[in-house]
Amino acid sequence: MIKVVRGNPTPEELAAALAVVRARAAATAAAGTGGAPLPPESWSDPSRIARSTRPRPGPRSWARTYWPL
Template sequence: MTADSKPFLRIVRGDPGPEEIAALVAVLTARAGAAAAARDGAAPPPPSRWADRSRLVRTTLAGGPRPRGPGAWRASGLPR
């Protein structure tokens, strides 16, 4: 940093530790990135497969949904 430039962040009160300053910088960086993405009109990335709750729903071996309704318990154990 040169002598004529201003600091980006200045602590005016209190005595924060390095972890607290790092957390503040991380939050400010994330907010700036989100604001830039919103300004550019970029769509948010699709959720990952790990975050997709539909993967928890059981399906048949063919990939279709399990049978529903009366007698579904019997149909769920029979091969198609």
Template sequence: MSDASGERQSPAPFLRLVRGNPTPEEAAALVAVLTARARAVQAARDAEAAAPAPRSAWRAPSHPAGGHPPRGAGAWRRSFHPG
């Protein structure tokens, strides 16, 4: 980033510790844990987006609505008038 004078500015900090006095190792461990968690959440979202939508039982050929249609001569009449 640069301001109106063309000088480069550092971006705003991603993480700011407001209490305590952590050692550099503790701060690095915190950043590593937060990064790993963020990547895991993103991977789960990507996997969910890539998964196919569940198929409706109404569209499954093994579960036709209303049973199997009648067969044989005049079947089209019996399909509309079951009695």
């Protein structure tokens, strides 16, 4: 269902918008799933952004964290 929220489109504009939506839906249906989408708990997980791990600090790294005044 398409609902016009603002403006006053002409019948030709509505027909063009509907044609685009129907063509997109048909292309998506014809392409199939392609791959399983990630479940919501996976794609919203912030840790997936940083997939690689950071290098571990060295044995004397604690000494470099202090900055004298």
